[in-house]
Amino acid sequence: MSRWERFWFSPVSVSTLAVLRIVFGVVMLAWAAALAPNALRFFSSSGVLPHHPASGTRWGLLAWFGSDTAVVGVMVLLFVSAALLIVGYRTRIAAVAAWVALISLTRRDPFVFNSGDALLRNIALFLALAPSGEALSLDRWRRDRAGFWGFPARAPWAMRLIQIQVSMVYLFTVWAKARGDRWFAGTAVSESLRVHDLVRFPIPDALTNSVLLANLLTYGTLVVELSLAIFIWNRRWRPWVIAAGIALHGFIELTFALGFFSTVMIASYVAFVPEDAMEGFLGRIRTRMRRSRFATIKRIAEAGDASSTIPWPAPAAQRAV
Numbered sequence: 001m002s003r004w005e006r007f008w009f010s011p012v013s014v015s016t017l018a019v020l021r022i023v024f025g026v027v028m029l030a031w032a033a034a035l036a037p038n039a040l041r042f043f044s045s046s047g048v049l050p051h052h053p054a055s056g057t058r059w060g061l062l063a064w065f066g067s068d069t070a071v072v073g074v075m076v077l078l079f080v081s082a083a084l085l086i087v088g089y090r091t092r093i094a095a096v097a098a099w100v101a102l103i104s105l106t107r108r109d110p111f112v113f114n115s116g117d118a119l120l121r122n123i124a125l126f127l128a129l130a131p132s133g134e135a136l137s138l139d140r141w142r143r144d145r146a147g148f149w150g151f152p153a154r155a156p157w158a159m160r161l162i163q164i165q166v167s168m169v170y171l172f173t174v175w176a177k178a179r180g181d182r183w184f185a186g187t188a189v190s191e192s193l194r195v196h197d198l199v200r201f202p203i204p205d206a207l208t209n210s211v212l213l214a215n216l217l218t219y220g221t222l223v224v225e226l227s228l229a230i231f232i233w234n235r236r237w238r239p240w241v242i243a244a245g246i247a248l249h250g251f252i253e254l255t256f257a258l259g260f261f262s263t264v265m266i267a268s269y270v271a272f273v274p275e276d277a278m279e280g281f282l283g284r285i286r287t288r289m290r291r292s293r294f295a296t297i298k299r300i301a302e303a304g305d306a307s308s309t310i311p312w313p314a315p316a317a318q319r320a321v
Helices: 002-009 015-043 068-087 091-108 115-129 138-143 157-178 181-185 188-192 211-233 238-255 261-272 275-290 295-301 316-320
Strands: none
Touching (some): 002 157, 015 157
């Protein structure tokens, strides 16, 4: 019980959470920019899906308001909330707004999205539950400019939900694949590479017809995904399985046209960066910002140098927690 309590509620630095908020804000902004040119084609009453799907939940703004103006309004809401998440202004409200916009779009036309988009939507909700505006944010700057570069300790239960979500994505992916025949036969990846409307460029027959390469890619994918589901929780193994995950999703991004799936999965690895390592990384970023030729950047980097109540870097006792 003490380990359970410590896992969910023992306070930790919010440094990793702050960087995760910024990263996902950038991904949301890019996601919205990629979707915007086709928004009316996908979600309006004159588009490819004139009516809200009858199956599944009808929760969402576009289920209640189906006009073109509503579609544009939801897209604007997504752009604004993503930008506010990046800078950390009214962070909790911005995260809720982003989640509402994302769920409204993904429920209105689920046929144009994949699991990466669903993960982006879910993490927006978890960021709303987390104290994600406690550091590196305009909220912190307005409240306590001297402590802008400080990372107070907070209960990590919302961050744990994000980590568990990522781990479960891989676990259930392996479970779903294990119930099929092609993954056990070692041919699944090779067959996917032959789907011409899915791949980014034609794959040479010498590669898709190679039994050895097909087996290596198929079974290797299962091993990497299962390792990410389990060993990402082990700090010693974590860098290796994350590196393997980046390689896997890099291959997927290079080969298959799957939207933001790989980008979202790689971005989600930020949640597993240990807080002490993240604070060290941010310390190096701050040092470089101090040498910047731009006055605004230097001013941000020097915030709290003389009067901050939370010294930089964090005390050893806080890093240990």
